[in-house]
Amino acid sequence: MSPIWTHKQILALAPDTSSAKNAQALAVRSLWLSLGYNQQAIWGECQGSGSNTYRTQIDITELAFKCTCPSHKQPCKHAIGLFLLFADQKDAFTKTPQKTSLDTPKHKPDNKTESTKKVVDTAAQAKRAEMRYNKVTAGMQDLELWLRDLVRQGLAVAQGQPYSFWDTAAARLVDAQAPGVARMLREIGSIPHSGIGWEERLLTQLGRVYLLISGFKRLETFPAEMQADIRTQIGWTQNQEELLTKVGVRDRWLILGQRVTEEDKLRSQISWLWGEQSQQAALILNFAYGSQPLDTSLIPGTSIDAELVFFESAYPLRSLVKIVHNPADPVDKMPGYSSIPNMMQAYAKALARNPWIEQFPVALQAVIPVFNDDGSCRGVRDADGYMLSTIGIRSEQTWQLLALSGGHAVGIFGEWNGDRFLPLSAYAEDTFVTLSK
Template sequence: MSLIWTQEQIIALAPDTSSALNAQVLAVRSLWLSLGYNEQAIWGECQGSGSNPYRTQIDLTELAFKCNCPSHKTPCKHAIGLFLLFADQKDAFTEKTLPQKISLDIPKDKPDTKKVVDTVAQAKRAQMRYNKVTAGMQDLELWLRDLVRQGLAVALGQPYSFWDTAAARLVDAQASGVARMLRQIASIPHSGIGWEERLLTQLGRVYLLISGFKRLETFPAEMQADIRTQIGWTQNQEELLTSSGVRDRWLILGQRITEEDKLRSQFNWLWGEQSQQPALILNFAYGSQPLDTTLIPGTSIDAELVFFESAYPLRSLIKIHHNPADPVDKMPGFGSIQHMMTAYAKALAQNPWIEQFPVALQAVMPVFNDGNCRAVRDADGYMLSTTGLSSQQTWQLLALSGGHAVGIFGEWNGDRFLPLSVYAENVFVTLEKL
């Protein structure tokens, strides 16, 4: 049975403050020409400024929103207003059959039709790529040895082109993953105090990858998959969806969006309530293409997830949605920072190339100094240094904590903690919205 959505939990779904305020204005019965619901959906027609009403639908199975209003926000004010009205006046939703005119066909991912594969040509292409990657990694090893032989101080005086040229050669060698690692390293020599240690750590990860690739066949299949993925090989998602997965109530705890060369990457972090297993669902969009909007932080899904092959599985795909979404009603995860660091060490022992480690802390107190959140501290006095918060997000975190311990979810990169969401006073709030 689904949990009851509170007004606070629904408002927390709004993409920004103005949408939340406008939605509350729309949560009035007289503004809606028709209202209905069943086990799968809520729908209604809202009278706007034009002659035709706006048709709004909420898919309760995956908590997806659809409205034919001109707003580009998801969910829009009409969807949040409809949800608020449903939570407050459920008896007003008298229709039980979704009208044809309001069936908005919320899109869901469908597997592509399988194509006939030329296995001989495929094997030939695979061998050609392997040869190119091998040559590229050998060239990288010589470049890396030369850099370290000269001393890290030399890296401080190198322009960005020094790193970008080496990365470009790896792209030509079809090792795009390693190229991305080099481009990320380029900024470290100019990152301030402690740059030498950070640079050496990241160069060490690159060299470990080179060494692992040279002995690829000697490792277990899961470790081979990690090495190949880090270099730039992809796993077949169609084949992955045919394997058995993990069914759980998956709490959607955080979301982060990055953009590079017009490619937007959406990181969705989930946490299995029973399995206590973290999961990462990655979505991509190029240019003006829309990103997936069905995974909303602060909600949960009853679903079966399949994980990409890895010694420490994180990335996953949703194979099957089962029951309607519920709001997150607690912060799972670690009871202390010490326990989190122990889990992080074990994860690195299995996959040393983990870049972002999902961290759900049940009760920590933000530490503020000079108007910034510098760290989070647990009851034992252990602290994690924080990074990446804007001034507006910092003030939001201060208001939510109020000097008390709160649940916080975020990403740990081995050096800094990036808070993404907060659970306080039985309400889940994402810091990414402000």
């Protein structure tokens, strides 16, 4: 079976405090019509509202949750309640050799299926690649002229431009098949109205775009890893099927943070992992459009013994999970840098290898949250007094952080964008708290 989970560790998996509270009320034997488990899974049937019953399953090997209830939260209160009940009253569950899985097995094609695959037309493929390269080249040349005109007129003129000024330029880059640069311009468009210090932030981001243009013009002169970074930033993708054939990095990967953003019905989920032995960060990126569900196999506060393969880069971060070797277990510590200056040194070295890193993963072992008079979190400070300013912490999360720290040092994980720190999770006294999802 899986490692032993404590009540505190199970409740830390809840997506919010209300789910945790409701789950505890469901961890009662009389509310479950049937209960079972085996080496792979735990399952149960819970009496819902009225005549409805909900079938809840927990895959112990990968710590994945599934429930037939209408809740969109992952894991839902029924899953957490079932997990709590199993931790308290395992004898109430019937052990069975029945195979129970949350996911249907992937179809393994037979020889006949493989032989009917379409033959790749390499000549046509090369022609399409050349056409795209030419379109991107033309788009980047136009962008360089546009940037030169913008800077020549002065940043004050940029502040007076409507958002459509940036969006129109971004749309031309989409037409030029450079969607990555288009996204950069759209994000830059909000900077002139972002308050004090906007001039420095705007010039910094324009400089990154210009550096990308310069790098693309001399693409063939760089090492393969730097070429990959430039092409990725512009919008080329790497073949994931081919990537999964490569040898990866096996480690105990701590799942320390997760963040979801949405734009035009497309949701992007960023999960941050940290290798216990390799001391390497890994970013897992998943997408879902409209009502499609996001991946739920990576739950902050847990760890997996897995092999990850990294996308080619001078500073590899983005990766794919290739193989999970053992069941998930709880995170029992916060790894990372011993001080903020040490983190800044690592950040500088990372930028030297890949200057287009937008979010740098930061794990700090012992920092003290600093709060304003109104209770909001102003930043985190290390033992030597160095401080990172924070952003994006909602009031509920601020109180969670305050309760966890009590004025004392905690471990914390989040993203550093070069200006502000976004906390995603915190850890102290065997308690892991998710601050953002």
